[in-house]
Amino acid sequence: MANDTTVVHVTHETVGKIGGIGAVLQGLFTCNSYLDAVDRSIIVGPLFTTEGSVSDRLGENGEVLYSSIDGLVNTGYAPAFRKIENFYNTGIVYGRRTFVDEQTGIKSSPEILLIDVTYLDKGVVNEFKRRLFEEFGVRSHLHEHLWEYEQYIRLAPVAIAVLKAIGAAKESTAIIAHEFMGMPTALAAILDPSCDFKTAFYAHEVATMRRIVEERSGHDTMFYNVMKRAHDDRAYVNDVFGNQNSYFKHALVEASKYCDRIYAVGDYVVNELRFLAPEFEGADIDIVYNGIPAYQISAADKLASRAKLQLYCENLLGYKPDFVFTHVTRLVRSKGLWRDLRVLKYMENEFRNQGKTAVLFVLSTEVSRRRSCDIYNMESAYNWPVAHREGWPDLSGGEANFYTAVQEFNARSRNIKIIFVNQFGFKPKNCGKRMPEDMEFMDIRKGSDVEFGQSIYEPFGISQLEPLTFGGICVISSVCGCSGFLRDTADGESVDNVIVADYTNLENQDYTDIEDLLQIDQPVRNQIEASVSEKVAKEVIARLPQNESEIESMIQTGFELAKNMSWDMAVKNYLLVSLQKALDKQPSQTVYTKT
Secondary structure, eight states, rough: OTTTTTEEESSSSSOOOHHHHHHHHHHHHHOOOHHHHHHHHEEEOOOOOOSOGGTTTTTTTTEEEEETTTTOOTTTTHHHHHHHHHHHTTTEEEEEEEEOOTTTTEEEOOOOEEEOOOOOOHHHHHHHHHHHHHHHOGGGGGTOOOHHHHHHHHHHHHHHHHHHHHTTSTTTTEEEEEEHHHHHHHHHHOOOOOOOEEEEEEEEEOOHHHHHHHHOOOOHHHHHHHHHHHHHHOOOHHHHOOOTSSSHHHHHGGGGGSEEEEEEHHHHHHHHHTTOOGGGGGGGEEOOOOOOOOOOOHHHHHHHHHHHHHHHHHHHHSSSSSEEEEEEEOSSSSGOOOHHHHHHHHHHHHHHTTTEEEEEEEHHHHHHHHOHHHHHHHHHOTTTSSSSSBSTTTHHHHHHHHHHHHHHHHHHSSSSSEEEEOOSOSHHHHHOOSSTTTOOHHHHSSSSSSEEEESOSSOOOOOTTTTTGGGGEEETTTTTHHHHHHHHHHTTTTTEEEEETTTOOTTTTTOOOOHHHTTOOOOHHHHHHHHHHHHHHHHHHHHSSSSSSHHHHHHHHHHHHHHTHHHHHIIIIIHHHHHHHHHHHHHHHHSSOOO
């Protein structure tokens, strides 16, 4: 790769990790393969608020070098920034943010560029929207009332101007649009005749398909069977599920066909992109798997972490479980949390026969981190997190719905209990005084015997495989993108450390055409989930390690898998290969010129 390669990442996760994209950036910027190949990295996004102090602008480990919002100037780019601000009626925050891998010590400090798009010049914005429609068919007038769409449209022309100002507009510069948020900037780069930017769409999901999977009651059981049949019939999403053009994310994702490359984080994402429209059948789409953590520990290390989790359970429920199960996730429908309870229902019956016990820690919330004082108050007042109450600072609406299912399960189960920890940060400061004093977040990863992650929509699923390197059994659904990476790494062989639950398997049920498949609803899915959950439960029980020797064996095989699925391997074997293809691509025959 060229010595002066610059990669620009356009995303909403510029100053902190919110979800999957933040996890990917953390992986890339603490990965030697990426850092050795890419000379300059720049993260671009909108400035979400002008409130707070200058020290807060770039988040934790951030250093602000320029901020017109705060009157700070500590860079030679200042004169160019001021011209851009005056022309576009905008504000610019520029600096660096340091990413650190606490386990390896690898760190890097990419540049951060934030644009205040609140009062951007309307003439500039409208001219850009006109060109988006004329050249790419993007109809902004349908969506401009949605700020989630509008702010990324406004970001684009300013971002390109600033990249030029800081010397990042080179032939060896690749602009990577992370999801729909980055697409307007990628399109603005394509439209600029003065620079030969290379562009790539990083498909961490296909938003159109996610919405269909989540909203239809048949979920993945219905959708992926329909998509497979549609592929055979040469039909596309608008043909099968109706016109999707009113969905603002769809319009931008569909425009990704104009990029030099498309990176898909999983095999199903490739299929979903092909399902968007006929033009995607010939689009340049490469699988670029995410990486997962790969750190080696001993059986003693794992047992020490598990002992902390067992003690925490004993402090909360009065018993020391034989096994510790976990699910660390966001509290959203796509994560399929109800499937965990289905599996545990079957495991409960067998554990009664064996005289074994277990606990499932579900670490998930849909709101911001609660204050420590609120946690301590809830803990003393009504035994949080064993018991919960609706309303802040405890249960939000979605959390209350899930807790209802937890209560029902716990009322019926004797040998397996669920503890719902609706709080970010798994340590005493955040989770209360009954948590062991030396507990830290990595303990829930190291000490877990089983991590559940049976999502209905999961483009990759880093979180599901994080305990793999520590010898945990990872239970994932077949639609998780990480299953493809695992298949390639293990040469198609099954491994004891991972159980793949296939909730799309219709078994012997006969569906002759797409219309029949579209009728798969919740009752049909419930029947299939009941059958699959029972199989998964039996597999988990059969694979649980019974002694330290078996634990050591699980750690060794898990680490060997994780080592070959690490960020270094993912970047070296997938991302850099595709990035080089984008950089090598010759300019399109289509010439975009300003009018």
